[in-house]
Amino acid sequence: MRHFLAGIFAIAMALPAAAEVVMGDDGLHKADWLHDTFKDLQEDAATAKSEGKRLLILVEQRGCLYCKDMHENTFTDPRVRKMLEEVYYPVQMNLHGDIEIVDTDGESLSEKAAARKWNVLFTPTMLFMPPEIDETKSIVQQAVAVMPGAFSAGTTLDMMTWVAESRYLDQSEEDFQRYHARMIRERNDGDTR
Numbered sequence: 001m002r003h004f005l006a007g008i009f010a011i012a013m014a015l016p017a018a019a020e021v022v023m024g025d026d027g028l029h030k031a032d033w034l035h036d037t038f039k040d041l042q043e044d045a046a047t048a049k050s051e052g053k054r055l056l057i058l059v060e061q062r063g064c065l066y067c068k069d070m071h072e073n074t075f076t077d078p079r080v081r082k083m084l085e086e087v088y089y090p091v092q093m094n095l096h097g098d099i100e101i102v103d104t105d106g107e108s109l110s111e112k113a114a115a116r117k118w119n120v121l122f123t124p125t126m127l128f129m130p131p132e133i134d135e136t137k138s139i140v141q142q143a144v145a146v147m148p149g150a151f152s153a154g155t156t157l158d159m160m161t162w163v164a165e166s167r168y169l170d171q172s173e174e175d176f177q178r179y180h181a182r183m184i185r186e187r188n189d190g191d192t193r
Helices: 002-014 041-050 065-074 078-086 111-117 153-164 176-188
Strands: 054-060 088-094 100-102 108-110 125-128 145-148
Touching (some): 041 054, 041 088, 041 100, 065 153, 088 111, 108 111, 125 153, 153 176
Parallel strands (some): 054 088
Antiparallel strands (some): 054 125, 100 108, 125 145
């Protein structure tokens, strides 16, 4: 029995530790791939473009169990994390925050006022921006996709890929749901593209 327990302990010690979720003073998760900016979304969009990335707004709130799940289980998936680091420029917003931001249309307002303006009701909500920002339109008026709620790594990866490949431009043949269903079939068939 002692050898069995020692073996179990050795296996447990060899497994990678669960991702530690760092919390900020505002009660939001602070992943190292999030960009800590002045929340001037016109500037953030310009920075994202200069880095060859797309602006991604992530709206969360203190105590959100779904946000915690995304940070612990979805965003830690190596495929999703790679997209967050290499393809997107993620900026976090607080659903109930008082920090002043500048929307892409130039309007200055608090995070919570912006969330109301953008019709964000759930956390987390991911707002995916086009490669080129129109400075006459707000975030919600030009988001190419909005993903409210917590999803698995596979679904999140598919949405991130669908947006990155600009598949939203022509959905006559394959909208996101059909694309996602095809990706699930391909993963189940062993094609891990």
